[in-house]
Amino acid sequence: MEHFDKKEIDAKIAAGFPLTHRRHNRLHIEMPFGLVNDPNGLVYHAGAYHIFYQWNPFGCTHKNKSWAHTATRDFCTYTMPTLALWPSDAYDKDGCYSGCGTVEDGRLRVLYTCNAKDAAGNRSSAQRFGTLVRGAVQKEEIVIAGPPDGFTSHFRDPYLFHWKGTRHLVIGAQTAEKRGCVLVYREIADGWTCLGELKTQLKDFGYMWECPNLLSFGDCDVLAFCPQGVPARDYDRQNIYQAGYIAGHASLDAMEMLTHGRFKEFDRGFDFYAPQIFTHEGRHILIGWMGMPDREADYPSRAEGWVHSLTLPRVLTLRQGHIFSAPAAELKALRHRETERPLEAVGESEFSATLYDLTEIILDLTMGEAYSIAVELLFGLEKLVFRYDRLAQVMTIRRDGMKLGGRGERRFKLYAERILSMRLYVDHGAVEAFFRHGEEAATIALFPEKNIRPTMRIFSDVDMDRISGVLWELEPLHFEGEGHGGDGENM
Template identity: 35%
Template sequence: MDFKQVKENEEKAVLKNKNVVDSDFWRQKYHIQGIVGLINDPNGFSQFNGEYHMFYQWNPLSTEHKNKTWAHSKSHDLLHWERCETALRPDTWYSKNGVYSGSGIVIDGKLYLFYTGNVKDAEGNRESYQCIAVSEDGEHFDRWEPSIVNQPDGYTRHIRDPKIWEKDGKYYAVLGIQSEKLEGKVVLYSSENIKNWKFEGEIAGANHGKLKDFGFMWECPDYFQLKDEKTGKIIDLLVASPQGLEPQGDLYNNKYQTGYFFGKLDYEKPEFEIRSEFVEIDRGHDFYAPQSMEDNKGRRIVVGWMGVPEDEDFPTVKNEWIHCLTLPRKLKVRDGKLYQEPISEMVSIRGEKIEFEGFVKGEKEIGKGKTYELIVKFSDISSDFGLKLRVGKNSETVVKFDFEDKKLVLDRSCGAQADKSVRKVFLGDRKDLELRIFVDNSSIEVFVNNGEEVFSSRIFPLENADKIIVFAENETKVKLEKWEWQ
């Protein structure tokens, strides 16, 4: 494609399809989504000049994984997002086949984006370039020539998704990479001046250290530290999205997975010493490639892509759009376990409230709604119980506790989505259970017991499906609060 045509083609596609997209009742109310086309990975998540900035992979021309740009939105509260001019387009020689994922960092009053430029020849052979763009106003970016060209020895051309941070006056970045043995890995680079980068070495991955076979590619790595709220210890976390894991019971049931390790990063070796099992961050159908940042309140906030690569059979494709990002979440570690909590700003969009408290046996309709927040507490548990949401003809999404198996189950099989599978997580014996649930026009996010577990899934109920039903086999005490979103 002629570089001069890139922006023009984007504008034509938006004008052609925007009216159709806007009329779609599955369009989200409080989730970042593309105005048309396909979006995926969150990129460059940062806070600059008092505003939150979110960049994200966007193909404005179709719902296929091609023509990747960096779309850009900004917000004062992480909920109300203003669309900005596209930040990066595939209009340079080193990104002509796509501006791939990366991260952002603020240095001396400027916002720097560190991203992957993708180039393919006529035979499909790939070249990868790690590149930098810099802005003084957060919206207009000057692009530098590539800082890292292709890959170090022993690896394939699959190297991408740099996540950058500063430590003791020096800059570091982790990247996902594939070894020549077709194993997914994470490598570490360093820089004294942000422009020139040195390969330090491989720090984690399949068949690295004690970790055995674990995927053919690790995408979108993220490294950060959190203080354990109970012990006070500083914990290192390495997040990655490994591709190629086989399902194991209730684990790894998506096409590709995302999870984390606790451990310790040794900058000198270098190595990330893994001290835990790999734990899936999210138990739902649609979560991948999360990116985190620390804001000026000291919160570690994460946002994920509410989708999974190579899983594109969504009913919105007919209207020329697909995918969105998750709601932002605050990460914390408590007694050696990672928790995810809805950000405090969520209360600001609460509107009309309804309440219910009492005992339920069988089914009880307690209200209606399409976009809302629920907090539900169940106690005196002795049987299966749960909620049916967005209920209507040929539509319902079920969140259920299986009393015998001691598992929470998310069932979206009754709706317009092609994937009818369920997702489960083992919770063990419970005397009570609290769920905080956020339902948008085409998604559900379930936070279990203050974020001990989370499910994120796209749902596609029919237009008038809006009933909220509580159910229990045996008499169960229920306390429910529901707020319609303003």
């Protein structure tokens, strides 16, 4: 177990802000050093949104799993990130794995998975509460010592929710037969009791389910989770691991997701996993990890000493069993109003515009007689391509035109009758795309070889009726005290 000196690590974090290396993202939360992964403990408390996330401060490997913490009132200005939770005893000596946040008696508390291995490499997984006090989580009682009989030690990522006035949690699990599932626990007078597996109609759906969330959209419930070991298909499940949901009705009396639809993915890009969703004032807000396990070679920033980001915060809505996602409205405050530039062309098959280093783009492409439409982001001779086949109703994302990092393509079904709508956020090393007003989304990590301002090029097989839209230069996220060694404890 590494020695964690919080004061020393926090000072090193503060000294690393503002992020200045050209590959560092500035619209997305990331760290000046180390490996970032799963968002955790998302909760609204004392006037601010609190965001924890897994972090290895000692390298770009999946070891030394700790939690960093930041807070924001507006998703634009954040407290300086600090180390908040780290391995320190026999229960979590091999990592503080994912968990959730809650507010209890005015305190911000977290519930997380303790990971420990013995000399033979056998894993033990326990669930533990802690309370955030002066920037650090004070560890408290172990509330679930291990998985129930019939399940392996792959037992992690607790998520709290209320049902019929009583606190419950869902947790990712694996049966002894190596089948992924979600278990449900109920809080009782003297602890927590396991109600069993929340059954679904999904068959042969992976060997492990991670990062479950259970939430309600009015009279419909959504079970979100990350299955591992699900084979790819032509138009979905194309990443090594998936992140998605089923929508139906959760009955904890029957212990089943009733009348649910098929599994759908939150994001169609290359680099999205382990999302967590929290609710405040009626908004379901999702933050995901912009990365992918077991794909280390796709992320060359490791050579610079850091890797991965969190996604933009997205607000989710459910319509007819399908989740739509949109960037949080607060992000509009990042727009430089004086840089607003209209994008307009009538009866053209080609159009281009020079972008800013940090850009938001809103596009409406009235296709007319065009059946093949492409939107390219060009970085000198490199490019990322979004190509829409109107006849097949398929969107294809290709990043084979990039020299560094991951490549390949992703394809998914998308129906656009007359107008193809897109919204793009372009960061130094990332693009987040929203299609058809959030019907689908895609997260893509990019590593342009040269430090060059991108250009957007739109073209089609024949003239389109109209190209319309707008773009803005965006302000980078601001971290309080950056450049001044701020303590990050103001929220």
